[in-house]
Amino acid sequence: MPKTNTRQKRTDGWVIARKITQAIAFVILFMAVVFSRQNGLPADLADFTIRLSPLAMLSQLLSSKTFLAGSTLSLILLVSSLFFGRAWCGWLCPLGTILDLFNFPKRKIAKQPPESLRNLKYGLLIVILLSAIFGNLTLLLFDPLTIFVRSTTLTILPALDRIIYAIEKLLIKIPLLAEPVFAFDARLRPTFLPSTAPAYQYAFLVGLFFVAIILLNLIAERFWCRYLCPLGALLGLPSRLAIFQRRIKASCSTCGLCENDCPTDTINSQNNYQSDPAECTLCMNCLRSCQKDSLSFSPKWQPAPHQAYDLNRRQFLSSVGISIASVALLSTDWIKRKAKNFLLRPPGVVNENEFLSTCIRCGVCFKVCPTQALQPDFSESGLEGAFTPILVPRNGFCDFGCNACGQNCPVQAIPPLSLEDKRQSKVGHAYIDHNRCLAWSDHINCIVCEEMCPIPQKAITLETGQFTLSDGSLIEVLLPVVDRERCIGCGICENKCPVQGDSAIRVYTL
Amino acid sequence: MKDQSRREFLRNLMLGATTLAAQPILASCGVKPVPETQVPTVTLAATELASTETATEAATETQNQYPYLVVTRGSDAEQMVRQGMQALGGMERFMKSGADVIIKPNICVGYYSFEYAATTNPWVVAALVKMCLESGAKRVRVMDYPFGGTGEQCYKISGIADLVTAAGGEMEVMSSLKFVEMDIPDAVRLKRASIYQDVLTTDLLINVPIAKNHGMAKLTLGLKNLMGTMLNRESIHPSFEKNLVDLATIVRPQLTIIDGIRTLMANGPTGGNLDDVKIQNTLIFSHDIVAADSYATRLFGKTPEYLPYVIKAAERGLGKADLTGLNIKEIFLDA
Numbered sequence: 001m002p003k004t005n006t007r008q009k010r011t012d013g014w015v016i017a018r019k020i021t022q023a024i025a026f027v028i029l030f031m032a033v034v035f036s037r038q039n040g041l042p043a044d045l046a047d048f049t050i051r052l053s054p055l056a057m058l059s060q061l062l063s064s065k066t067f068l069a070g071s072t073l074s075l076i077l078l079v080s081s082l083f084f085g086r087a088w089c090g091w092l093c094p095l096g097t098i099l100d101l102f103n104f105p106k107r108k109i110a111k112q113p114p115e116s117l118r119n120l121k122y123g124l125l126i127v128i129l130l131s132a133i134f135g136n137l138t139l140l141l142f143d144p145l146t147i148f149v150r151s152t153t154l155t156i157l158p159a160l161d162r163i164i165y166a167i168e169k170l171l172i173k174i175p176l177l178a179e180p181v182f183a184f185d186a187r188l189r190p191t192f193l194p195s196t197a198p199a200y201q202y203a204f205l206v207g208l209f210f211v212a213i214i215l216l217n218l219i220a221e222r223f224w225c226r227y228l229c230p231l232g233a234l235l236g237l238p239s240r241l242a243i244f245q246r247r248i249k250a251s252c253s254t255c256g257l258c259e260n261d262c263p264t265d266t267i268n269s270q271n272n273y274q275s276d277p278a279e280c281t282l283c284m285n286c287l288r289s290c291q292k293d294s295l296s297f298s299p300k301w302q303p304a305p306h307q308a309y310d311l312n313r314r315q316f317l318s319s320v321g322i323s324i325a326s327v328a329l330l331s332t333d334w335i336k337r338k339a340k341n342f343l344l345r346p347p348g349v350v351n352e353n354e355f356l357s358t359c360i361r362c363g364v365c366f367k368v369c370p371t372q373a374l375q376p377d378f379s380e381s382g383l384e385g386a387f388t389p390i391l392v393p394r395n396g397f398c399d400f401g402c403n404a405c406g407q408n409c410p411v412q413a414i415p416p417l418s419l420e421d422k423r424q425s426k427v428g429h430a431y432i433d434h435n436r437c438l439a440w441s442d443h444i445n446c447i448v449c450e451e452m453c454p455i456p457q458k459a460i461t462l463e464t465g466q467f468t469l470s471d472g473s474l475i476e477v478l479l480p481v482v483d484r485e486r487c488i489g490c491g492i493c494e495n496k497c498p499v500q501g502d503s504a505i506r507v508y509t510l
Numbered sequence: 511m512k513d514q515s516r517r518e519f520l521r522n523l524m525l526g527a528t529t530l531a532a533q534p535i536l537a538s539c540g541v542k543p544v545p546e547t548q549v550p551t552v553t554l555a556a557t558e559l560a561s562t563e564t565a566t567e568a569a570t571e572t573q574n575q576y577p578y579l580v581v582t583r584g585s586d587a588e589q590m591v592r593q594g595m596q597a598l599g600g601m602e603r604f605m606k607s608g609a610d611v612i613i614k615p616n617i618c619v620g621y622y623s624f625e626y627a628a629t630t631n632p633w634v635v636a637a638l639v640k641m642c643l644e645s646g647a648k649r650v651r652v653m654d655y656p657f658g659g660t661g662e663q664c665y666k667i668s669g670i671a672d673l674v675t676a677a678g679g680e681m682e683v684m685s686s687l688k689f690v691e692m693d694i695p696d697a698v699r700l701k702r703a704s705i706y707q708d709v710l711t712t713d714l715l716i717n718v719p720i721a722k723n724h725g726m727a728k729l730t731l732g733l734k735n736l737m738g739t740m741l742n743r744e745s746i747h748p749s750f751e752k753n754l755v756d757l758a759t760i761v762r763p764q765l766t767i768i769d770g771i772r773t774l775m776a777n778g779p780t781g782g783n784l785d786d787v788k789i790q791n792t793l794i795f796s797h798d799i800v801a802a803d804s805y806a807t808r809l810f811g812k813t814p815e816y817l818p819y820v821i822k823a824a825e826r827g828l829g830k831a832d833l834t835g836l837n838i839k840e841i842f843l844d845a
Contacts, residue, residue, distance in 0.1 A: 185685050185687055189685065400658060401664075450726075462725060
């Protein structure tokens with residue numbers, strides 16, 4: 001039994017207000033991901049979460065050298081940090097809320113890291129922004145908002161889907177429950193979850209990363225926010241000028257209660273219980289724990305002092321060095337030279353390098369693709385293109401009646417094509433493997449590919465072929481032939497081909 | 511204290527999980543579960559409109575009161591449906607008040623509106639919904655399992671969702687929970703398939719295909735439209751004719767209405783080119799799916815022999831492909 005806390009906690013409206021705000025913001029942002037789908041939320045609302053991130057928007061601007069009007073939304077966060085510091089982190093950030101939820105106060109497995117580790121996030125920020133200038137956006141994988149959207153889309157929702165489905169499957173075996181379960185399922189799908197459960201390649205890597213961020217809480221509360229979060233670092237810079245900062249009054253009895261309650265441990269007993277506004281999330285816990293009313297967050301313009309762990313010149317220069325080296329190393333990756341068979345980018349993407357310099361790895365396209373044709377990549381474009389979208393036709397085809405990915409991409413890395421234009425835009429080109437196609441190998445009339453082809457004039461046409469069987473007799477078989485001009489590489493043929501394993505018709509890179 | 515409560519929690523959790531897992535067993539102790547394959551036979555026996563093979567003398571007699579097949583020609587889709595159904599004996603012939611009805615149009619893709627004739631005419635579907643409700647149906651659901659796009663999207667693009675909802679029907683996006691893998695007892699080749707259980711258990715299943723060109727089947731009509739009630743339909747393509755007829759032995763719509771208002775003459779079943787669409791303003795009604803298909807070949811200037819699966823279906827007693835001597839009533843609305 002742990003020691004009982006004899007101290008009377010003051011109930012403080014601010015902490016309750018913060019927790020309610022966190023809950024509401026989390027539910028709104030989570031549901032925004034849930035409802036981001038074909039025929040779901042309007043694109044501007046689906047992209048709202050991602051466009052809030054000044055880190056993703058600034059990097060994208062530096063990298064693609066293209067200004068997007070929608071990215072100005074992120075100024076809200078930057079400007080608000082001039083007033084309220086890192087209040088975003090404490091009050092609104094969905095990842096921060098998850099970390100508050102999965103806090104293990106009595107179960108720390110290691111000693112708290114040294115204060116100097118706090119500058120790691122600034123290093124990461126510099127590496128991200130400098131790499132962006134050189135056209136590399138790989139490290140936006142560390143942006144908390146992309147982490148939230150990506151992890152929710154690729155792991156949390158599919159897992160939830162499987163759990164619900166398994167329970168439903170179990171319950172419908174009970175005669176009386178079957179009808180209510182079917183009714184429940186009809187309400188659930190396709191409004192909240194897709195009709196068929198999604199599956200994504202490399203999703204386990206995203207899941208592990210997400211779990212690792214949570215487990216770091218075992219070392220220190222909000223470990224991620226203190227030491228790693230590059231968005232926190234970016235917001236920390238203007239926070240030093242913030243008008244609302246935590247300030248100690250003369251009445252402070254140096255009792256140390258607030259120090260124990262601080263989730264980012266920025267209240268420093270060595271320094272008169274002052275705190276660093278670049279670390280403080282304005283969670284208001286200290287306001288609650290203070291017995292003497294010796295704290296205030298009242299407005300006053302007084303920039304915060306320099307901290308011992310701020311990046312020094314040497315650390316700054318090594319961050320610059322690391323950025324240059326890593327961008328250079330990534331560009332020497334063998335995968336850049338490798339002949340790529342199946343690097344199929346979403347419709348409308350023309351230039352691979354341009355695409356890699358624009359895509360912020362947020363994962364919105366995976367969520368809105370109704371067939372889960374868009375999958376996070378790793379094998380085709382390597383580390384640099386990790387978790388950028390590629391089309392995997394065997395998993396899902398590019399729906400001829402859909403242009404959701406381009407319409408919803410928050411940074412237009414996938415061009416916002418009209419449906420008419422998307423229907424003309426070539427993703428790849430289908431080739432038939434005559435060794436495996438049933439028509440040639442087994443002399444069977446199958447022609448599923450021809451049936452499925454959505455092109456008005458059919459990009460797969462039929463010829464009649466004659467084959468001599470082993471007994472010498474002749475047999476006529478319908479043979480599918482791909483028309484190079486008409487095929488747009490949507491991949492429905494590859495998706496529906498009844499041949500086991502790899503399809504006998506496959507879409508190849510143009 | 512704390513350890514104790516955790517242990518208790520785990521114990522309760524295990525208990526709960528075991529109970530949950532044991533529920534199918536508990537359930538089976540109560541009501542004896544009906545074997546899956548028996549479900550359709552039971553319901554079909556009650557409807558007396560199964561097939562020519564199983565029809566009793568009495569049933570044949572009731573059928574004789576009405577034309578075997580009705581064809582309406584005109585320009586007002588709803589009137590064509592109403593007149594055709596009236597000639598066939600009214601919706602009351604096929605359902606009792608309080609019945610649960612499923613209408614199965616062809617909504618195979620979500621690329622273009624109904625004008626492109628890849629999906630069933632929405633006014634025809636809506637008129638059927640209205641008539642069922644007027645005859646006292648408890649619930650009328652409309653559904654298909656599209657291959658090109660999500661159900662939601664295809665229902666919307668086809669124009670069917672709007673009209674059906676306005677008419678008081680429900681669009682059901684087919685749930686993977688309701689596809690049950692089952693034996694097909696009379697099958698020659700397709701011995702097992704995952705079939706949407708509601709189309710087997712519903713009181714009335716109305717099959718409303720659109721007549722159109724199709725690479726494999728040559729024409730997709732009533733029988734071919736049944737493929738939207740099963741999973742993995744691509745696997746049916748090798749040995750297509752046998753498989754399709756096998757499916758038709760278990761999925762037995764009591765009424766088939768072939769939409770020949772706008773017919774897709776080439777590049778089916780997906781379409782996309784208005785030049786391939788021919789306006790024929792025809793609807794074909796019959797309780798016999800094979801006869802309806804057989805008649806519909808005329809829309810394409812063909813005879814039933816053009817479609818081997820129609821002949822095979824007739825050979826296996828699912829209906830009549832040879833229409834000679836049958837009572838066929840043609841109604842011209844605009845004349």
